[in-house]
Amino acid sequence: MERAGTILRGPELEPIEGRLVVEDGRITHIEEERVDSTDIVLPAFVNAHTHVGDSIAKEAGGGLTLEELVAPPDGLKHRLLRRSSREEMVAAVRRSLRYMIDGGTAACLDFREGGVEGVEVLREAAAGLPLDALAFARGSTAAMEAGDGFGASGANDATFEEERAAARKAGKPFAIHAGEADPSDLTPALDLEPAFLVHVVHPEPGHLERIERESVPVVVCPRSNLVTGVGLPPVADLAERTTVALGTDNVMLNSPSMFREMEFLAKLTDVSAREVLRMATVNGAELGGLEYGPLAVGRPARFQVVDGDSDNLAGARDPVRAVVRRAGVDDVSEVVLEPGRLS
Known part of the structure; x- marks a missing residue:
């Protein structure tokens, strides 16, 4: 599984353009590269x-x-x-x-x-x-x-x-x-x-x-x-x-x-x-003592994808502010909650 867009990576939620790769329910790669996607990928x-x-x-x-x-x-x-x-x-x-x-x-x-x-x-x-x-x-x-x-x-x-x-x-x-x-x-x-x-x-x-x-x-x-x-x-x-x-x-x-x-x-x-x-x-x-949380290699794949090109979010200049201050349930295009949840 791969998801591309602006990925809010790690505990500091650093916005990077790239791809998030999942294998066997865990994040195996977060690759910084140019991609053709306006999605915002963030932790659940x-x-x-x-x-x-x-x-x-x-x-x-x-x-x-x-x-x-x-x-x-x-x-x-x-x-x-x-x-x-x-x-x-x-x-x-x-x-x-x-x-x-x-x-x-x-x-x-x-x-x-x-x-x-x-x-x-x-x-x-x-x-x-x-x-x-x-x-x-x-x-x-x-x-x-x-x-x-x-x-x-x-x-x-x-x-x-x-x-x-x-x-x-x-x-x-x-x-x-x-x-x-x-x-x-x-x-x-x-x-x-x-x-x-x-x-x-x-x-x-x-x-x-x-x-x-x-x-x-x-x-x-x-x-x-x-x-x-x-x-x-x-x-x-x-x-x-x-x-x-x-x-x-x-x-x-x-x-x-x-x-x-x-x-x-x-x-x-x-x-x-x-x-x-x-x-x-x-x-x-x-x-909660949970193993997931930040999007990082080795963590269980539990994240959400927000449509950055929705009518509500299109044109937003700051993805973090857009998610926090403007986004809603209707802007969520996908929720990935893989097994292997509890630490």
Whole structure:
């Protein structure tokens, strides 16, 4: 398999004109040469924070506060989840996963409600799809053991010390929401030594210093934060200190489109387009412990091809800015998700 055009090569997403060659599911060559193609070849996205169970409740709860929408156990989403049958859940989640694939996404790191059954719902919904749906389970240590890690709601909800110890013993990542509505849960969240934090909208200077000192990665979800009215995270400050990845958060509130998330972040902040694209691809893969990410020789072939001559993108002078600030699902001409996905 060969694909030609402008290839966003390596961890720095360097745009080169040339060809990308795939053999047996892995990238074997990236050759810089003149080619007759306007395509843009870039890494597949990794959506670093989702709640795809919310696919059964899209656009529910307009006007509610963050706590009214999502706080366990009686926030609107949790009530709707309890009322839904397993069949409804699986069907709704599968449609969201398919949408993500069509939009160039190879993996999502999903915070899974519903305990062991919630993990099983995600597994069933993802069956046969070329997407890594990683279950950061919630509800019990048994759910964590059935899934790919533990995804805690927040340190103001519980201490999570038992779950953190169990995840460490199982050799699985422990991640936690923190600093979403206010800074009160950031210190106890950091005390748990998480694999990464989610949101971090309201860090104080001491939290930023500690995040940098302890090299704690952060996943930001700016569209969700705006919808819930909690504000926007200091993404540039965070990116200066640690690895930052990008997620779309609740399907209840936002489509799981990484193109929309990138555009939103790029236009509301002074973070460069290249750094935003790294957050959506290379950095997310790193957080998920995935072997793919940058387009480089020896890596699994998991990438997308964007039509640089679409009516939307024709004439763009900067391919990285065009992908981040302008492209959408309709501009994706091909998504290549070869086997050999997990490291």
